[in-house]
Amino acid sequence: MRRLLTLTATVVAGLSLPTAAHANFFLGDPIDASGAVTAIGDLDLARDGTGAVAYLKSDGGVDHVFVARFDGGRFAAAERIDGGLAGPSSQPVIGAADNGRLMVAFVNGGVVHGVVRPAGAGFSAPVPIAGGVAPSADLSINGTGYASFTSAGDVRVARLDRRANTFTLLPQPIDVDPAREAGVGTARSKVSTSADGVGVVTWGEAGHVYARKMFNTGVSNAPQDLTPPAFEGRATTVSDLPDLDAEDDSSYAWVVWRQSFADGGTRILARRQRGTGFEDPVALDAGDEPADDPRIDLNGRGVGLAAMAGRGSRQPMAAVLERDAFGKGTRIAGPSVVGPAAVPVIGENNEGLIASVVAGGGQTPVVRVRPFSEGNSRPEVVVSRPELGPVEPAGGFDAASDRASGVVMTWLQGAPGGYQLVAGYFDRAPLSFTGFTSSRCCRPAAPRLSWQPAFDLWGAVRYQVLVDGTMVGETTDTRFQLPRPLTGPTHTWQVRAIDVRGQQKRSRARLLRIDDLRPRQAIRYRRKGRNVTVSVRGRDVDRKGHRASGVSSVVVSWGDRSKGSRGRSQVRARHRYRRSGTYPLEIITRDKAGNEAVSRRTVRIG
Structure with missing residues (x-):
C-alpha cells in the first residue's frame, strides 16, 4: 500500500449520511x-x-x-x-x-x-x-x-x-x-x-x-x-x-x-x-x-x-x-x-x-x-x-x-x-437481490422459500423473512422453511437483508399461491392368493376459499422391494408376491403443491 500521510490536525465530530451510491x-x-x-x-x-x-x-x-x-x-x-x-x-x-x-x-x-x-x-x-x-x-x-x-x-x-x-x-x-x-x-x-x-x-x-x-x-x-x-x-x-x-x-x-x-x-x-x-x-x-x-x-x-x-x-x-x-x-x-x-x-x-x-x-x-x-x-x-x-x-x-x-x-x-x-x-449496503421461489400455482401451506444471496463484501448477511408484511423468521442461509402453515390461497413474501452495520435492503415482494388442502384418493383393493390388484384415482379438492393445484402423481409401493407402479392421476395395477409373509402396501397421491394423501395397509400372503 502506498498512501500514508503525516498530518498536523485535530479531528472533531462527524455525521453518518447516505450518498447516491447506496x-x-x-x-x-x-x-x-x-x-x-x-x-x-x-x-x-x-x-x-x-x-x-x-x-x-x-x-x-x-x-x-x-x-x-x-x-x-x-x-x-x-x-x-x-x-x-x-x-x-x-x-x-x-x-x-x-x-x-x-x-x-x-x-x-x-x-x-x-x-x-x-x-x-x-x-x-x-x-x-x-x-x-x-x-x-x-x-x-x-x-x-x-x-x-x-x-x-x-x-x-x-x-x-x-x-x-x-x-x-x-x-x-x-x-x-x-x-x-x-x-x-x-x-x-x-x-x-x-x-x-x-x-x-x-x-x-x-x-x-x-x-x-x-x-x-x-x-x-x-x-x-x-x-x-x-x-x-x-x-x-x-x-x-x-x-x-x-x-x-x-x-x-x-x-x-x-x-x-x-x-x-x-x-x-x-x-x-x-x-x-x-x-x-x-x-x-x-x-x-x-x-x-x-x-x-x-x-x-x-x-x-x-x-x-x-x-x-x-x-x-x-x-x-x-x-x-x-x-x-x-x-x-x-x-x-x-x-x-x-x-x-x-x-x-x-x-x-x-x-x-x-x-x-x-x-x-x-x-x-x-x-x-x-x-x-x-x-x-x-x-x-x-x-x-x-x-x-x-x-x-x-x-x-x-x-x-x-x-x-x-x-x-x-x-x-x-x-x-x-x-x-x-x-x-447489501445490493439488490430477488426471490427464487416461483409465484406460479402452487406451494404447500408451509413452503420452503429461497432467494438470491445479497451482494456484500463486508461480512455475512442475515436475512429476515416476511410473509404478508410480518417477520416469520431469520436465517443466514438463502433458504427458509416456514415454521407454521399458512391459511388462505394467496400471500406475499419478501426478504430483508441486513449487514454487519445494520444497513438493510429488501427484495421485491412476490406472490405466494398456496394449495393448503391434501388431495383425495379413491382406492379399490382386491387380493386373490398371491395376487393383489389395486385401482387408485386421485383428485384435488376444489373448495371455496382454497386453491387447487391439481394432482401430479399417484404412486403404489408394494412393500416387497419390487418396482412400484406409478401414474399421473390414476393407477390400475396387479402385483404377484413371490413369497409368503406380511408386506406394507403404501399408496401416495401427491398434488402439484407437494401436498400428499397417504394410504397404508398390511398385505398378508400365505
Missing part, C-alpha cells in the same frame, strides 16, 4: 483502545474486502509492529508481528490480496524485514531482507508482491511470489546510476504491482524522478526519466515526492510527482506509462498556487483519482482520471490551517472518495470526505467524532478501498500517552 458513512470507532498506539504505518484492502492496518504500538516501552486484520466488515484483535526482535521497529507498510493474504515490510535495527500471512494461515516470523529504510509495498490481486526501500543511497526491491511465502531480493539496485544517491528523503521510492505480477517502481535520483519495471526477479533495461526539461515554458529543477499506481494490465500505470521550477514555484505533474515508455506530462493541480503532496489511486481499468494540496492555502485539490485523461484540478473542502493531507481511493465500480484533514482559520480540524461517483463529486461528509479526543496529527492518516468502493479510513485520537487507533467507514 452506501453510508460511519463515524470513527476505536479498533485499538489500549492507549499505547504511537503511529499508523499503512492500511490496505484487497478487492474482496479483506485487508489490514499495520501500526506501531509501545510494548514494554518499545515500539513494535502490530497488525489488525479486516475481515467480515470488522477489525480483529491486533497481533504483534515483529516477535523475536528486541529493538524498536518503525515504518511498517502492508499489502493485501484476496482471501486474507498479506505482506508486511518494516524497519528494525536498520534492516528491512518482511512478514507474510498466507491465505487462511497465520503470520510468518519476520525475515531480514536487507539493510535499509523507507519501505513501500504492494500486493497484486493474484498474490504476487514487491517491496522497495532505500539502502545505502540505492533503491532496492524484493519480490514475493504468489506461490511462495518468502522474499527474494533482486540482485541489482534499481538506480539508473548506482554511483548517485537515490531514494533519500523526498526522493523515497514507491512500488505498485499489476494483476499479472509485473511490478513498477518510481523514485527520485539526482533531482529527477524515474520509473522502472520489474519482471519476476529481473528489472527492465529501459528505466524512464520522467522529469521534463521544461513544462509550459517554465524551466524545471528538482522532481520529488513521486507516487504511482498500476492498472491490471501491466502495460499501463500513472506516476505523479511534485515538480519544482527555476522561478520558485511547484506543480503536480503526472505521466502515463504506455508499454515501455511514458506519454507527455500533464498538470493535475489548480495551477493558481504551488502544490505539494501528490497521491494517486487507480482501479484495475485505469479510472482514478489524484489528490494534492496547495502550499499556501493548504486546501486539498482533486483531479479525476477518466478515459486515460485527467480533468482539470479543482479545489475541495476549503483553505486550511493544517495539512496538507488528502488521500484518494477508488473502487472497481468507478466510485471513490478523497479523505482529508482540514480546518479553517479559528476552527477545529476535522476529517472530511468528498465522495466521487463516475467522475462527479458529491456533498462532503465529516467522519471524525469529538468524544474520542483530539486527533494526533503526527500519528498518520490513511484510507483504502475494496472493489465495491467500501472504504476504511484510519487515524489516531486521544491525549499523548493514550492514543487510540480509530477507523471510519464508507460501507455499501
Whole structure:
C-alpha cells in the first residue's frame, strides 16, 4: 500500500449520511483502545474486502509492529508481528490480496524485514531482507508482491511470489546510476504491482524522478526519466515526492510527482506509462498556487483519482482520471490551517472518495470526505467524532478501498500517552437481490422459500423473512422453511437483508399461491392368493376459499422391494408376491403443491 500521510490536525465530530451510491458513512470507532498506539504505518484492502492496518504500538516501552486484520466488515484483535526482535521497529507498510493474504515490510535495527500471512494461515516470523529504510509495498490481486526501500543511497526491491511465502531480493539496485544517491528523503521510492505480477517502481535520483519495471526477479533495461526539461515554458529543477499506481494490465500505470521550477514555484505533474515508455506530462493541480503532496489511486481499468494540496492555502485539490485523461484540478473542502493531507481511493465500480484533514482559520480540524461517483463529486461528509479526543496529527492518516468502493479510513485520537487507533467507514449496503421461489400455482401451506444471496463484501448477511408484511423468521442461509402453515390461497413474501452495520435492503415482494388442502384418493383393493390388484384415482379438492393445484402423481409401493407402479392421476395395477409373509402396501397421491394423501395397509400372503 502506498498512501500514508503525516498530518498536523485535530479531528472533531462527524455525521453518518447516505450518498447516491447506496452506501453510508460511519463515524470513527476505536479498533485499538489500549492507549499505547504511537503511529499508523499503512492500511490496505484487497478487492474482496479483506485487508489490514499495520501500526506501531509501545510494548514494554518499545515500539513494535502490530497488525489488525479486516475481515467480515470488522477489525480483529491486533497481533504483534515483529516477535523475536528486541529493538524498536518503525515504518511498517502492508499489502493485501484476496482471501486474507498479506505482506508486511518494516524497519528494525536498520534492516528491512518482511512478514507474510498466507491465505487462511497465520503470520510468518519476520525475515531480514536487507539493510535499509523507507519501505513501500504492494500486493497484486493474484498474490504476487514487491517491496522497495532505500539502502545505502540505492533503491532496492524484493519480490514475493504468489506461490511462495518468502522474499527474494533482486540482485541489482534499481538506480539508473548506482554511483548517485537515490531514494533519500523526498526522493523515497514507491512500488505498485499489476494483476499479472509485473511490478513498477518510481523514485527520485539526482533531482529527477524515474520509473522502472520489474519482471519476476529481473528489472527492465529501459528505466524512464520522467522529469521534463521544461513544462509550459517554465524551466524545471528538482522532481520529488513521486507516487504511482498500476492498472491490471501491466502495460499501463500513472506516476505523479511534485515538480519544482527555476522561478520558485511547484506543480503536480503526472505521466502515463504506455508499454515501455511514458506519454507527455500533464498538470493535475489548480495551477493558481504551488502544490505539494501528490497521491494517486487507480482501479484495475485505469479510472482514478489524484489528490494534492496547495502550499499556501493548504486546501486539498482533486483531479479525476477518466478515459486515460485527467480533468482539470479543482479545489475541495476549503483553505486550511493544517495539512496538507488528502488521500484518494477508488473502487472497481468507478466510485471513490478523497479523505482529508482540514480546518479553517479559528476552527477545529476535522476529517472530511468528498465522495466521487463516475467522475462527479458529491456533498462532503465529516467522519471524525469529538468524544474520542483530539486527533494526533503526527500519528498518520490513511484510507483504502475494496472493489465495491467500501472504504476504511484510519487515524489516531486521544491525549499523548493514550492514543487510540480509530477507523471510519464508507460501507455499501447489501445490493439488490430477488426471490427464487416461483409465484406460479402452487406451494404447500408451509413452503420452503429461497432467494438470491445479497451482494456484500463486508461480512455475512442475515436475512429476515416476511410473509404478508410480518417477520416469520431469520436465517443466514438463502433458504427458509416456514415454521407454521399458512391459511388462505394467496400471500406475499419478501426478504430483508441486513449487514454487519445494520444497513438493510429488501427484495421485491412476490406472490405466494398456496394449495393448503391434501388431495383425495379413491382406492379399490382386491387380493386373490398371491395376487393383489389395486385401482387408485386421485383428485384435488376444489373448495371455496382454497386453491387447487391439481394432482401430479399417484404412486403404489408394494412393500416387497419390487418396482412400484406409478401414474399421473390414476393407477390400475396387479402385483404377484413371490413369497409368503406380511408386506406394507403404501399408496401416495401427491398434488402439484407437494401436498400428499397417504394410504397404508398390511398385505398378508400365505
